Amino acid sequence: MDNRWPSRTVSDPKVRQVGFVTPGAAPPARYLSEVPTTAAASSPPSGEPAPPAISISPVMIPPPRHSPSPSAPLAVPNPARRESLQIQVGGYNPPEVLLGSPPLTSPSSRMDDAVSQFSEDPSMSPCDGRSGAAKVASSFPGSSGEMMVMKAGTVGGGSNTPKSSWTTASVAKTRPGIQEKEREAFVGTQNDWAGASKTLKEKTTKAERRALQEAQRAAKAAAKESGAGVKLSAAPGGAVPANTKQGKVVKSPAQKKDGPQVANPSVSSEKKVVDRPPEKDRKKDIPPPRMQFDDIHRVEKAKRRALVYQFEAKNRVELFRHLPQYIHGTQLPDLETKFFQLDPMHPSVYKVGLQYLSGNISGGNARCIAMFLAFREAIRDYSTPPEKALVRDLTAKISSYVSFLIECRPLSISMGNAIRFLKNRIAKLPDTMPESEVKSSLQSDIDRFINEKIVIADKAIIRHAVTKIRDGDVLLTYGSPCVVEMLLVYAHEVGKQFRVVIVDSRPKLEGQVLLHRLVAKGISCTYTHVNAISYIMHEVTRVFLGAASVLSNGTVYSRVGTACVAMVANAFQVPVLICCEAYKFHERVQLDSICSNELGDPDVISKVPGRKDLNHLDNWADTENLQLLNLTYDATPSDFVSMIITDYGMLPPSSVPVIVREYRRENLWI
């Protein structure tokens, strides 16, 4: 599949040109329309060559299907993309094809007409395009759904996908539903057509050449001719022309989105070729946005890269579609069997990954340390392959390990910071250093990070925090933060008289572990669940909490439920103290728990252990109007936080950015 890329680079300028030529004014509108119905909107750009400057925004949905053909002349260079466009069409727009515009059903044959038709379309119904598309999609859910089901079925492994696609399809009156469908379709189609697309590739190159030649001729003539070319190239595909097209659809939309038309509508069409490079550069400058899992195209891309087959989660909760859905139950055995196929994976990294997956290692510090120890082993066993630079190869290696770990469980912010540190260290290595020295220096860097940023930092935190515990205090903690546990044990050892209230919550019940350890130390404890928080709070004098991260607006990102505890404490005028190592600070600003979070297994909240009679949610996945949400983190606003205790001392939450600013460099360099 990688072969697609080269062809793309060649052809892209031309594709862009098409996009530019016509819609001078169009872009903004398209941009708008793009958001809701990504698939539909993203395809148009290429498809709008002819329509003169009419803003095609909402109407875009029908056009995409036709558009590929008109634009084909230019697109010929990379048929892969073109095809992929159509696949979308095929995937969830087929109904539309059948119903809306029968004549166009076979795009390749229609190409010539398409241009003219296309240009008319937008002007005719500029506004209702979107809704129209939705209607179309929803009115033929059956057919599309079935198609998908079949495909998914053939792909294998995804026995539940068909079902879900069905259900969504039937509900598809809403946009989310459509998207769902799309996604489903992709899963199916992508795998299915991988083979087909390969066969195409050879042809594409030929077609490309030809297209190039043609493109150099007059624009109009070229358009028509190349359109024919597309036909030719596509036709050889044989019985599967539609399919092959579908196979490649996936990539194109994403590319288009980034494309210049959206980014800088003002760029003139003549700049076709020249345009391209700056565009690329700019893309590099901008940090890639975080993965949005409701962006089908990116998901598709990610999936192709994935080592493990990934299922689609069922019944996603509306606000949290953009997050990686919980998939682990199915993944574990799959990963285990993959062990011998994943040759580049170091066994220790692999082990840690599986431990993340199974939940044996949890907690920010523990995960971070485990990851670093695994990396250290991997570095120890590393040797630079011939004809490669160590710095680059090792960085790539680490990146591949990290992406493997991400597949097992999304990275925590602390791990992200730690990885940043390691990569920075690698990048800063002098070229002349011999390999053995490099390896030992990196290993000692890792040791130092663990030691200074975690172990000693914890000790410093404890030293600071213990000054805030007075005799007779009642301390409340939530969950099982490891620093707080160390703090309580230490305070007990130095002879402070205090009592601990441990607040816990389903489904993890981590507090019980803490309770067990503290009681064993002889500390007097009270154990309760978060439901009783307002009852227990009035007797509490200090609340000590841990954090997964502290963001630069002072927001504390921590185990779900922390915000609730902090809020109640604030209402009772009880000071809330957050214990968090400074390496977990992050410069990001987050206002809610929605935009970035991690989803847990929804099944665990549907079951009540020890209560067989409470089985009302047993088949919740089949109930289409029921979604379960098991969040892992939440964001506590800084208003509820009295103090953040870090290795640098006790700070108000408003000082987090100061620490981030002053110590960011030091953190990277140590």
Added chain:
Amino acid sequence: MWGRSASFLLDKRLRDQHPSLSSPSSSSPDSTMDPNPNPNHGVSAYYQTRAEHHAIVSSDWLAQAQAAVDREGDTALMEGPHASAAVSLSASKHFSVIDEFNYWRKKPDLAEAVAAIMALAAVIRSCEATTMMELEIELKKASDMLKSWDTTSISLSAGCDLFMRYVTRTSAVEYEDFHAAKLRLIERGEKFGEISMKARRTIAMLGQDFVFDGCTILVHGFSRVVLEVLKLAASNRKLFRIFCTEGRPDKTGLRLSKELAALGVPVKLLIDSAVAYAMDEVDMVFVGADGVVESGGIINMMGTYQTALVAHSMNKPVYVAAESYKFARLYPLDQKDLEPALHPIDFGVPIPSGVEVETSARDYTPPQYLTLLFTDLGVLTPSVVSDELIQLYL
């Protein structure tokens, strides 16, 4: 309002078992907080000094002053061995930080922290150490001694810490010659003292902009910085009116009103409990600070917290005038989270036996009730205090 939960009983039982363990809610009579106002015990020297400077003589003032002197004598005696050990090298000259400090402290216009800074600068000058390390150790000991002389004074310890930071930060290692390095340190020390002395002037310049014609200002406590601000504003022909709280038990308001009346500013005296009553007419509240803590809150004379609370609830701005040498690396979480600074209260009548008196001399005002801080570093929001402290200390 909140019914006691069963675990409170548990608390009680625990407390019965360990008499030393006391419930946090009931202010516990422990060794540091004596229920009876005993002038000889646990009195805050800082507030004694302030009272002395403010020249308010209460009935038992002489006795207190006597007691304070005794105490100083005690501490000096107590620290005698310390001092001889610490300043062994300078023992021959009989130089003592405390003496030096007391000399500066007697000057009524000099803040305690500045006195400490001057005393420490003198330590460097008279020091006979021959290496940088020795000098630093000696300086450290002197500053520790000063700090232990009065543990309740925040500005004293903050001033000492800051001086140490300021002087030793550029660890004069770059000078090979010890004498050059020492001279450099002395220079820095004196410069710091100078800056601190000028601080009040700077603050007055910054703060007077906030006084506008026709405004009414409520002032709580007697602060030389606040007075300086008001003086400058008055000399700039601004027309404003001052409400002065009485400021029991030191009657600080009387002194302030006297000074202001001399400037021709209309002043009205309020009893401390009339703050809420008068807040309607007030446009802004000015207070000084004994210490500015890391959260951006302030520690100041008793009553500041309630004044700030009332002002906050009526949406009146609360301005704090404080020199930057009062910035302390402290982070109190609540009122009880401070070293108690006790100050005897004269009620004019004998207190019935068995009645407790709250003798704490100061309270802590959290940052959310403060609007701005006028400091010699500029006009800051409370959250910048921590920024400055981090840059200074880390």
